[in-house]
Amino acid sequence: MKMPETRYSAIVLTLALIVTGCASTTPLLTSSPDGEALCSWQDVQLYINFDAGRVDQCDVGDEGFHLTILPEATPINPSPWYAFQLRSDSHQTVRLSLSYPGFKHRYPANISHDREHWSRLPRENIHINQDGDEAVLTIPLTRDPVYVSAQELVTKTDYQQWIEMSLGAFPFLTTTSLGNSVLGTEIIKLESPATTQNRQGTIMLVGRQHPPEVSGAFSFFAFAEELLGSSLLARRFRKSFSVVMVPVLNPDGVRAGNWRLNANGKDLNRDWGPFTEPETQLMRDELVRINDGGRDELALFLDFHSTFKNVIYTQTDDVQTRPHNFATRWHNAMINAGPDIGLLRQGSHNTDRPTSKAYVYKTYGTAAITVEMHENENRKTIREFSRMAAREMMKILLADNAKTTENQIGG
Numbered sequence: 001m002k003m004p005e006t007r008y009s010a011i012v013l014t015l016a017l018i019v020t021g022c023a024s025t026t027p028l029l030t031s032s033p034d035g036e037a038l039c040s041w042q043d044v045q046l047y048i049n050f051d052a053g054r055v056d057q058c059d060v061g062d063e064g065f066h067l068t069i070l071p072e073a074t075p076i077n078p079s080p081w082y083a084f085q086l087r088s089d090s091h092q093t094v095r096l097s098l099s100y101p102g103f104k105h106r107y108p109a110n111i112s113h114d115r116e117h118w119s120r121l122p123r124e125n126i127h128i129n130q131d132g133d134e135a136v137l138t139i140p141l142t143r144d145p146v147y148v149s150a151q152e153l154v155t156k157t158d159y160q161q162w163i164e165m166s167l168g169a170f171p172f173l174t175t176t177s178l179g180n181s182v183l184g185t186e187i188i189k190l191e192s193p194a195t196t197q198n199r200q201g202t203i204m205l206v207g208r209q210h211p212p213e214v215s216g217a218f219s220f221f222a223f224a225e226e227l228l229g230s231s232l233l234a235r236r237f238r239k240s241f242s243v244v245m246v247p248v249l250n251p252d253g254v255r256a257g258n259w260r261l262n263a264n265g266k267d268l269n270r271d272w273g274p275f276t277e278p279e280t281q282l283m284r285d286e287l288v289r290i291n292d293g294g295r296d297e298l299a300l301f302l303d304f305h306s307t308f309k310n311v312i313y314t315q316t317d318d319v320q321t322r323p324h325n326f327a328t329r330w331h332n333a334m335i336n337a338g339p340d341i342g343l344l345r346q347g348s349h350n351t352d353r354p355t356s357k358a359y360v361y362k363t364y365g366t367a368a369i370t371v372e373m374h375e376n377e378n379r380k381t382i383r384e385f386s387r388m389a390a391r392e393m394m395k396i397l398l399a400d401n402a403k404t405t406e407n408q409i410g411g
């Protein structure tokens, strides 16, 4: 069976090409699960012992595998994640039924032989039952192991490589550990400090509070690369504004292939207020540090996620934010600049919900925005959109900055 119609590279490879300017023939990622298979059917073995590998129960029958996909806790946002690797000694087609007791099939299966190049399993290879709680996948196998995953795997290795390449490509960037997650994984912060005396504040980006939200991760990477890039706009921006980035706030959840929660079973984006979790405590403390000196105080906060649509969740227009009316201006600018991804904007009064957006706005008065990328949006479009979004953000903040400076001189 012929497989990939459209191939899209993982962010790591894309960045590698940008950085080195030439194609690398050596796979950047090697993940070969060792150890025991979770289960076998005829000569096909199914493995989950890699980062984000997840199948909760595996049974086999005459026709193939029966996989049960379960959340880490209930009630929970329905983001049924699965990821496994199949190995076979022969060319054949294997049938896997995925059942989601109490939930529905959501993510289309993505397949890859190398963890870098992914293609979506063709529609005709997926049959979903009427209730939506069971999906039967037909996967063509060769002798090459194949990964089958709800969304592309973007895990610790990918973040490490992205960070290493960013440090190589953008020498002004520094990296430090913010602290540790519940299971002792380092949470990395990347920082680009403003270089002029007349500093205008800090832009903060955070990603991956929710493990399955990979389209948000792709958006984060592209947005960050535009901010850190060599365009005149970005260089001007970085003179006046510091950038602080936390690409992955829930590394334990990502590693476990969780649907939503951290290793303590908490939704991190409902913990900005209670701050019972080490991951959110680190963010709270970092925000205090940023706002401590005055000169580099928080100028904008963006939190990257995925959902069923392209939308930014913002404050409403009737509240004062710093920068003034930023959400409307940014949304309009993005709509005008394109690409057209049907980007919605939803303002919310709900400041008591312990989300990052509500907490940051309530505490600092800064515009705090949740950027949600459609989970099935074309990856190249996400990249193009996110780079544009970063440019429009920089233009608005620099224009405000120029006005402030004029007023100061004039006054």
Ligand SMILES: [Zn+2]
Residues within 6 Å of the ligand: 210, 213, 305, 306
């Ligand atoms: Zn989310």
